Amino acid sequence: MTMKINWYKFSAPSAFYPLAGKLIPWFWALAALFGVVGLWLGLLVAPTDFQQGEGYRIIFVHVGASWMSMFIYVVMAFWAAIGLAFNTRLSGMMAAALAPTGVLFTFVSLWTGAFWGKPMWGAWWVWDARMTSELILLFLYIGFIALTRAIDDPRRADKAGALLALVGVVNIPIIYFSVKWWNTLHQGASVSLSKGSSMAAIMLWGMLFCALAMWMYTIAVVLTRARGIILERERHTEWVKTLLTQNAPIAPIAQAKAK
Amino acid sequence: MNVILHIIARDLRLALRRPADLASVLFFFIIVASLFPLGVGPETDLLRRLAPGVLWVGALLATMLSLPRMFADDFYDGALEQLALAPYPLGFVVLGKTLAHWLVSGLPLAILAPLLGLQFDLPGDTLLILAGSILLGTPALSGIGAIGAALTLGLRGGGVLLSLLVLPLYIPVLIFGAGAVDASMSGISPNAHLFLLAALTVGGVAFAPWAAAAALKIALE
Amino acid sequence: MYWNSFSDFLHMGGYGLYVWGSFGMTALLMVAEPWLAARQHRRIVTRLARQLRAEAKTETGASR
Numbered sequence: 001m002t003m004k005i006n007w008y009k010f011s012a013p014s015a016f017y018p019l020a021g022k023l024i025p026w027f028w029a030l031a032a033l034f035g036v037v038g039l040w041l042g043l044l045v046a047p048t049d050f051q052q053g054e055g056y057r058i059i060f061v062h063v064g065a066s067w068m069s070m071f072i073y074v075v076m077a078f079w080a081a082i083g084l085a086f087n088t089r090l091s092g093m094m095a096a097a098l099a100p101t102g103v104l105f106t107f108v109s110l111w112t113g114a115f116w117g118k119p120m121w122g123a124w125w126v127w128d129a130r131m132t133s134e135l136i137l138l139f140l141y142i143g144f145i146a147l148t149r150a151i152d153d154p155r156r157a158d159k160a161g162a163l164l165a166l167v168g169v170v171n172i173p174i175i176y177f178s179v180k181w182w183n184t185l186h187q188g189a190s191v192s193l194s195k196g197s198s199m200a201a202i203m204l205w206g207m208l209f210c211a212l213a214m215w216m217y218t219i220a221v222v223l224t225r226a227r228g229i230i231l232e233r234e235r236h237t238e239w240v241k242t243l244l245t246q247n248a249p250i251a252p253i254a255q256a257k258a259k
Numbered sequence: 260m261n262v263i264l265h266i267i268a269r270d271l272r273l274a275l276r277r278p279a280d281l282a283s284v285l286f287f288f289i290i291v292a293s294l295f296p297l298g299v300g301p302e303t304d305l306l307r308r309l310a311p312g313v314l315w316v317g318a319l320l321a322t323m324l325s326l327p328r329m330f331a332d333d334f335y336d337g338a339l340e341q342l343a344l345a346p347y348p349l350g351f352v353v354l355g356k357t358l359a360h361w362l363v364s365g366l367p368l369a370i371l372a373p374l375l376g377l378q379f380d381l382p383g384d385t386l387l388i389l390a391g392s393i394l395l396g397t398p399a400l401s402g403i404g405a406i407g408a409a410l411t412l413g414l415r416g417g418g419v420l421l422s423l424l425v426l427p428l429y430i431p432v433l434i435f436g437a438g439a440v441d442a443s444m445s446g447i448s449p450n451a452h453l454f455l456l457a458a459l460t461v462g463g464v465a466f467a468p469w470a471a472a473a474a475l476k477i478a479l480e
Numbered sequence: 481m482y483w484n485s486f487s488d489f490l491h492m493g494g495y496g497l498y499v500w501g502s503f504g505m506t507a508l509l510m511v512a513e514p515w516l517a518a519r520q521h522r523r524i525v526t527r528l529a530r531q532l533r534a535e536a537k538t539e540t541g542a543s544r
Binding site for chain 1: 406410411414415416417420423424426427428430431434435438455459470473474477478480
């Protein structure tokens with residue numbers, strides 16, 4: 001019951017803003033911690049792969065980035081559904097804050113895929129089912145950003161973006177299936193980046209920690225961006241005015257103490 | 260049901276008042292298909308291999324040309340607002356408009372496609388599959404396009420934005436459509452492709468109008 | 481520790497360009513993005529604060 005009340009409380013931008021400010025440093029710390037462990041395992045401890053040589057170490061960034069690129073879209077669609085169903089202001093802002101980070105990880109996934117493909121497949125780009133799907137995902141993200149930026153009224157932008165994200169998330173499995181089908185018909189590259197050979201446990205752990213680091217990074221950077229969007233959108237409200245005139249706008253802890 | 264037929268008849272009447280629009284869609288298709296041989300060279304074997312993809316991409320782009328018009332005229336003269344307030348669901352209206360859009364884009368393109376297929380030296384039964392696959396696939400394109408048209412209604416640079424939103428979602432239709440033609444040309448049964456294309460069209464026509472109706476309501480608020 | 485020397489580590493068994501090209505771009509973007517997001521946030525704060533001060537001034541000016 002208390003849980004429920006808290007949720008409602010923090011779905012208000014005025015409560016969410018200082019909470020996010022307090023959480024961000026913790027997520028940065030976790031991201032750094034997981035990142036150091038993941039890179040230490042991946043680059044320094046893990047042995048070489050007998051099939052792919054040292055080139056396989058690219059998976060430590062590639063796999064995490066690919067996971068995040070897909071996961072962020074699903075989270076965006078989740079916020080979109082919440083926003084359309086309950087008409088909450090915060091959900092649209094969260095979706096808008098998530099999209100650029102989704103683009104970043106999709107791009108990283110494509111980039112690292114290309115840098116893996118060059119030595120393994122002999123080409124920077126191969127129309128492999130996963131790579132092609134990732135490219136289409138990039139198009140979907142860019143469509144979302146372009147649509148929400150083209151609409152001046154933020155409420156309409158949120159709702160139109162939410163609808164597009166939902167349409168996209170319904171279509172992603174269909175697109176993935178069709179690309180896979182197309183790829184098998186045309187007999188594309190068969191070596192896979194993420195399961196080229198049986199993975200040693202240490203490699204899996206390294207991958208896991210790198211992915212966790214990216215996860216924590218995503219939360220931290222998305223919260224930072226969401227805070228900016230919240231201020232911008234809520235600039236005419238009383239709480240933003242008091243927050244900004246109290247002269248401690250960047251330190252939310254001081255803000256909380258003042259209350 | 261009557262609503263849908265009424266909307267189709269109305270949109271068709273409006274479209275027939277502007278025959279130049281329909282003609283430009285068809286000519287766009289012809290020109291795109293004719294540019295490719297000029298770009299890649301006139302070798303018959305190469306052209307035959309490229310034909311399914313080229314003709315399908317050309318048809319797909321051609322159906323997109325008239326999408327910005329789908330709701331724009333009704334939006335600016337206020338008719339859309341009245342339709343949204345009408346006692347029947349807006350989804351039916353969008354379904355009618357989707358079908359009307361298909362009748363003046365997908366259907367004529369499917370009839371024209373075999374002619375262009377001849378330019379690429381496609382064999383006779385493949386020409387039939389080409390027309391059939393375009394006939395079967397373009398309703399899904401009109402449905403998905405309706406969502407894009409509704410989302411970008413009244414926006415600056417709506418046309419380019421519309422293509423940015425809609426083209427990635429067209430990919431499955433393109434894959435199965437061109438795949439059917441490709442399969443028939445290499446002597447494999449195109450049925451699997453055509454069934455999947457039909458599934459996409461049924462899904463697209465059944466669900467897309469409701470998403471587009473929701474998008475229209477957002478635009479009208 | 482898996483590596484014998486630092487140059488071995490950089491060389492990555494001949495895959496140096498690809499491995500470091502991947503890690504480098506990832507690191508670059510994952511540093512640039514938070515920096516840009518934080519800068520954007522700071523800018524919004526200063527811009528809105530300035531707007532508020534300007535509004536407050538015009539209000540007091542009008543009441544006089």
